[in-house]
Each structure stands twice: as C-alpha cells, then as structure tokens.
Amino acid sequence: MSVTRADREASLKKRYAGRVAAAPKRRGMGRGPGAPRGGGRPKSTGVALKRLMSYLEADRLRMGIAFFCVIVNTVATLTGSYLLRPIINRFIAPPDGSPGNVAGLFKGLTMMACVYLLGVIANYLQSRLMLEVAQSALVRIRTDLFTKMQKLPVRFYDTNSNGDLMSRFTNDVDTIGNMLSSTLVQLFSGTLSIIGTLCLMLYTNIWLTAVTLIMIPLMLRAGGEVAKRSQKYFSAQQSALGALNGYIEETITGQKVVKVFCHEEIAEEEFDILNRDLREKQIRAQFLGGMMGPVMNNLSQVNYSLTACIGGILCVVKNFDVGGLTVFLNFSRQFSRPINEISMQVSNVFSALAGAERVFSVMDEEPETEDDKDAVSMDGMSGEVVLDHVTFGYNPDKIILKDISLYAKPGQKIAFVGSTGAGKTTITNLINRFYDIQSGTITIDGVDICHIKRDELRRHIAMVLQDTHLFTGTVMENIRYGRLDATDEEVIQAAKMASAHSFIMRLPKGYDTVLESDGANLSQGQRQLLNIARAAVSRAPILILDEATSSVDTRTEKHIEQGMDRLMAERTTFVIAHRLSTVRNANAIMVLENGEIIERGDHEDLLKEKGRYYRLYTGMAELN
Numbered sequence: 001m002s003v004t005r006a007d008r009e010a011s012l013k014k015r016y017a018g019r020v021a022a023a024p025k026r027r028g029m030g031r032g033p034g035a036p037r038g039g040g041r042p043k044s045t046g047v048a049l050k051r052l053m054s055y056l057e058a059d060r061l062r063m064g065i066a067f068f069c070v071i072v073n074t075v076a077t078l079t080g081s082y083l084l085r086p087i088i089n090r091f092i093a094p095p096d097g098s099p100g101n102v103a104g105l106f107k108g109l110t111m112m113a114c115v116y117l118l119g120v121i122a123n124y125l126q127s128r129l130m131l132e133v134a135q136s137a138l139v140r141i142r143t144d145l146f147t148k149m150q151k152l153p154v155r156f157y158d159t160n161s162n163g164d165l166m167s168r169f170t171n172d173v174d175t176i177g178n179m180l181s182s183t184l185v186q187l188f189s190g191t192l193s194i195i196g197t198l199c200l201m202l203y204t205n206i207w208l209t210a211v212t213l214i215m216i217p218l219m220l221r222a223g224g225e226v227a228k229r230s231q232k233y234f235s236a237q238q239s240a241l242g243a244l245n246g247y248i249e250e251t252i253t254g255q256k257v258v259k260v261f262c263h264e265e266i267a268e269e270e271f272d273i274l275n276r277d278l279r280e281k282q283i284r285a286q287f288l289g290g291m292m293g294p295v296m297n298n299l300s301q302v303n304y305s306l307t308a309c310i311g312g313i314l315c316v317v318k319n320f321d322v323g324g325l326t327v328f329l330n331f332s333r334q335f336s337r338p339i340n341e342i343s344m345q346v347s348n349v350f351s352a353l354a355g356a357e358r359v360f361s362v363m364d365e366e367p368e369t370e371d372d373k374d375a376v377s378m379d380g381m382s383g384e385v386v387l388d389h390v391t392f393g394y395n396p397d398k399i400i401l402k403d404i405s406l407y408a409k410p411g412q413k414i415a416f417v418g419s420t421g422a423g424k425t426t427i428t429n430l431i432n433r434f435y436d437i438q439s440g441t442i443t444i445d446g447v448d449i450c451h452i453k454r455d456e457l458r459r460h461i462a463m464v465l466q467d468t469h470l471f472t473g474t475v476m477e478n479i480r481y482g483r484l485d486a487t488d489e490e491v492i493q494a495a496k497m498a499s500a501h502s503f504i505m506r507l508p509k510g511y512d513t514v515l516e517s518d519g520a521n522l523s524q525g526q527r528q529l530l531n532i533a534r535a536a537v538s539r540a541p542i543l544i545l546d547e548a549t550s551s552v553d554t555r556t557e558k559h560i561e562q563g564m565d566r567l568m569a570e571r572t573t574f575v576i577a578h579r580l581s582t583v584r585n586a587n588a589i590m591v592l593e594n595g596e597i598i599e600r601g602d603h604e605d606l607l608k609e610k611g612r613y614y615r616l617y618t619g620m621a622e623l624n
C-alpha cells in the first residue's frame with residue numbers, strides 16, 4: 001500500500017511536534033523573519049535580571065552618562081513641544097487680538113530648534129554609549145559561557161545537542177544584546193515621557209487631561225486583547241517555523257543519504273507541507289499582530305477628535321488659549337506613543353530574560369570535579385596502567401563495564417576486541433577520566449588517576465579517536481595541536497611516522513595548506529593519518545588508538561604499521577580495532593562481551609584456546 005500525502009502530512013506533524021520548540025535554535029538555523037524572539041517567559045525573572053545587571057556593573061559610569069542623556073533628550077522633547085504655546089500665544093495669535101510678530105516668531109522658532117538639537121545630540125550620545133555598554137557586557141557573557149564550556153565534563157556534551165548549545169551563544173546572547181542596548185533605555189525614556197507629558201498636560205488643562213485619561217485605559221484594554229489573541233497564533237507560528245527549520249537542517253546535513261535513496265521528491269513534498277503550514281499560521285499571527293497598530297491608531301484618533309472638540313468649546317466659552325489647545329493636542333498624541341512602546345518592550349524583556357536563563361543555566365552546570373588538593377603531577381610518567389575491578393555505567397543504573405581488571409606494563413600493546421557496543425571505547429574513556437568510575441581503581445605508575453591533576457593526566461595520554469576532528473588552520477597547525485611547542489621538524493617527523501607526509505606534500509601548499517570545515521577537502525583516511533601524526537607528535541607515554549586505521553586501505557595500513565610500531569614501541573598502547581590482523585602483534589588481547597572480559601592472552605594463546613577469539617579470527621563468528 002503506498003503512502004498518501006495525507007498520511008505523510010499526519011506523520012510529519014507527529015514527528016516534528018516534540019522538537020518544534022527547540023528546532024529553530026538548532027545549528028545553522030537563524031531565526032526566521034517575523035518569528036517571535038526568545039524562548040518565552042523566564043522562570044525566575046528577578047534572579048535572571050539581577051544576574052544580567054551584574055554584567056553591567058563594570059560600565060556604571062558610561063551607563064550613568066547614557067541615562068543622563070536620556071533625561072536630557074526627554075526634557076528637550078517635552079520643552080520643545082511646550083514652547084509652541086508661548087510662540088503661538090505671543091507671536092502668532094495673541095489672545096488680546098493684537099497683531100503677530102514675525103521677528104519674535106523667528107526668535108522663538110530658533111530657540112525651539114536649539115532645544116530639539118540638544119535632544120538630538122543627547123540621543124546620539126545615549127545610543128552610542130549604550131551600544132558600547134551592551135557590547136562590552138556581551139563580551140563578558142560570551143567569555144564566561146565559553147570558559148565554562150571548556151570546564152564541563154564530557155557527560156554534559158553527551159546529553160546536550162550541539163545545535164542547542166550553539167543557539168545559546170547566538171540567539172540567546174543576541175536577545176540579551178537587544179535588551180541591553182535599546183530596551184532598557186526605551187523603558188526608561190518611555191516612563192519619563194509618560195510622567196513628563198502627564199505633568200505638562202495637567203499644567204496646560206486639567207479638564208482635557210481628564211478626557212485623555214479616560215481614553216487611555218480603553219486603549220490599553222483594546223491593545224491587551226489583541227496582544228492576547230495574537231500570542232496564541234504567534235506560538236503556533238513559532239512551532240511551524242521550528243518544524244520547517246528542523247526539516248531543512250536534517251535534509252541539508254543528510255543530503256547524501258537523501259540522494260542515495262532518491263528521496264528528493266518526497267523531501268520536496270514534505271517540505272511543501274511544512275512550508276504551507278507555516279504560511280497559514282504566519283498569516284493568522286501576523287494579521288492579528290498587524291491589527292494592533294491600526295486599532296491603537298483609531299482609538300488615538302478618537303481621543304484626538306474628542307479632545308479637539310472639547311478643547312475648542314473650552315476656547316470659546318472658558319477663554320482657554322489657542323496655543324494651549326495646540327500643545328495639548330500634541331501632548332495627547334505623544335502620550336499614547338510611549339505606552340505602546342513600553343507594552344512592546346515588555347515582551348522583549350521577557351524574551352531576553354528567558355535567553356539569559358538559558359545562558360546562565362549552562363554557566364551553572366556542574367563542572368568537571370576539581371582536582372584533589374593533594375593531586376600530584378606526573379613528570380616522567382612511564383605508562384604502567386592498571387585497572388582493578390573496575391565497574392562503570394554512563395548511567396549508574398545501567399552498568400556497562402563489569403569488574404574489569406587488566407595490567408599494562410610500560411611499552412606494552414593491549415588490544416580490545418569484541419562486538420559493537422561491548423564496551424571497548426568506554427574503557428579508554430575511563431583511562432583519561434572523561435568519566436569517573438563507580439567502583440574499583442585505575443592507577444598509572446601506581447597512582448590512582450583520581451589523585452593525578454586532570455590536565456596532567458590527559459597530557460600524558462594521546463588519543464586517536466574514531467571520529468577524527470580537524471580544526472580550521474594549516475596542516476602544520478593541526479598536527480602541532482598534539483604538542484604546541486613541537487618544532488616544524490618534529491611535526492614533519494611525526495607526519496612521516498604516520499605515513500601522512502607523502503599525501504601532505506601532494507596538497508597544494510603542503511604543510512601550509514589550510515584545512516576548512518573539519519578537513520572536508522581530505523579523504524576520511526587522510527584525516528585519520530593526520531590524527532595519528534597529531535598523536536605521534538605528542539610525547540605522551542600512553543597512546544589510545546580507537547579504530548585509528550579503520551578508514552585507510554590495507555596497503556596504507558601495512559605501510560603505517562612500521563611507523564606505528566616505532567610510535568608504540570616507547571609507549572603503553574591501547575588499541576581498539578575491528579580488523580583482527582592489526583592486533584595480532586599485541587602483547588595481550590582482551591576479548592570483551594557485554595562489558596566483561598571473556599578471554600585474554602596473546603594471539604597464539606587465544607587461538608589455542610579455540611574460544612570466541614578463535615572463532616572471530618577464523619571467520620567463524622561475525623564481529624558485529
């Protein structure tokens with residue numbers, strides 16, 4: 001039975017329903033246009049705000065000046081508006097009916113222009129200063145976040161998606177930046193404007209002020225209603241946007257698989273479903289969101305007309321001056337503007353605080369446990385490694401390694417073989433303390449690794465991992481990552497040992513060729529060779545090779561074997577390899593099954609035993 005479009009639509013919505021909130025924040029996906037910002041309301045506003053403000057403390061002086069400029073700007077704007085009253089009353093239409101005065105009018109207008117100019121200068125200074133304050137605070141926040149990330153244990157990265165972490169650096173920090181550079185100032189200046197305008201309105205005419213004050217709650221109520229209704233549609237829009245972004249990301253990263261299985265048409269169809277869904281939700285959300293402006297405008301017009309009518313009557317019957325009426329009408333218009341602005345800024349504040357909470361939650365994560373106070377350095381480590389009754393589970397409830405004991409003399413080669421998921425990589429993760437064990441001990445040169453300084457321990461262990469990772473930089477720099485003080489000569493020597501030299505020399509600029517996006521311009525095998533060279537350049541006495549040569553052809557592998565043998569001769573080496581031929585010459589081979597060592601011995605012994613290893617080696621059993 002073939003799958004219909006309706007089936008696919010239902011299945012798509014179901015699949016993406018759970019991830020929609022997180023999806024727009026994933027790697028490489030910016031916030032789409034029109035998307036509401038941030039992640040909703042923060043949980044504890046006060047705490048996040050206080051902590052955010054602590055990042056501004058260093059710039060107190062600049063902030064003080066900026067806020068002073070806001071005051072100057074607001075006062076200048078209000079004064080400029082109010083000046084219209086004496087100008088009209090004295091020089092344009094004096095209440096006593098005497099003729100106007102052009103020279104006086106010119107003087108008055110010049111004064112008004114000067115006042116406004118002062119406001120403009122203050123406003124410019126304020127924006128400039130706040131931008132600097134905000135950017136400096138963002139630098140501090142990013143630094144703290146990045147520094148913290150370097151201290152977090154591997155376990156943290158196991159349980160958090162890269163995309164989500166990256167979005168904390170980008171989207172969340174962005175929203176904080178917006179709030180610091182403009183929202184804070186707007187809230188302050190808005191409040192000042194409201195108070196100032198209200199005072200001037202009261203001063204100009206108390207009755208007309210009363211009329212405006214009756215209209216304001218009505219406007220607020222109407223605005224609130226529209227906002228409440230549109231909120232629902234905005235979150236639906238965000239979900240749809242999330243689903244679409246998630247789909248695009250998956251399709252881009254999995255493009256090869258899409259092509260291999262000829263899924264292009266289906267991908268387009270599924271994209272179309274999500275795309276249309278977004279369009280519908282966006283239209284609804286933006287329509288209601290867009291109503292806000294016209295509704296407020298209309299109410300503001302009603303207010304204006306009402307004030308003008310009553311003001312006109314007051315002019316006729318109560319001798320209210322025309323200049324007063326003009327400035328009042330101006331004020332009543334100005335009055336609703338900051339109210340609108342503040343109500344819009346409030347959602348920005350909540351978004352920024354929600355972002356801040358996400359950033360702070362990473363900062364508050366438990367870092368790798370501190371080194372013991374009496375932790376020792378291990379200069380001249382010889383590389384004797386002993387695992388004694390080690391038991392471990394990534395999750396304490398689910399034990400992965402059971403009672404593992406092994407002894408590696410300095411310079412020995414220990415190999416782990418066994419089926420997928422048996423726990424081979426896990427053992428190596430424990431030796432360099434990516435994870436702490438639940439029971440048993442691991443010692444190096446007789447010292448429990450818990451009592452060795454962590455960076456000291458890791459400096460003595462070189463690893464070539466299953467998934468190679470290269471950084472943006474030259475080949476030389478990438479190999480030198482293994483030991484920063486290695487000379488060019490030593491780097492080249494290491495590359496030769498890893499059989500990487502000849503292919504490096506064929507690269508356009510040899511060792512100076514720049515590798516980009518994780519060495520995308522190299523083959524998988526070449527990337528592995530660079531990783532081996534990186535391990536070779538380090539002087540670590542312990543070497544861990546996790547499927548180090550799985551992607552190189554057997555001929556190259558033979559070729560590197562000699563180099564590797566030299567590399568391994570002086571080091572204690574742990575090798576994980578699926579190709580049993582590569583572990584034949586190991587001093588001891590551990591056969592793992594379900595987290596237990598079921599056989600151990602050298603190649604000959606194990607063959608004689610005619611057990612699992614024998615069956616694996618002779619092809620009577622499959623590894624996987």
Ligand SMILES: Nc1ncnc2c1ncn2[C@@H]1O[C@H](COP(=O)(O)OP(=O)(O)OP(=O)(O)O)[C@@H](O)[C@H]1O
Pocket residue numbers: 158394395400418419420421422423424425426427
């Ligand atoms: N970070 C992790 N968090 C939780 N469980 C994990 C984690 N890494 C591995 N496991 C689990 O631990 C078990 C052993 O995994 P491990 O990677 O050590 O196997 P392996 O023998 O190296 O397999 P392979 O040959 O496929 O690399 C597996 O069941 C796996 O599901």
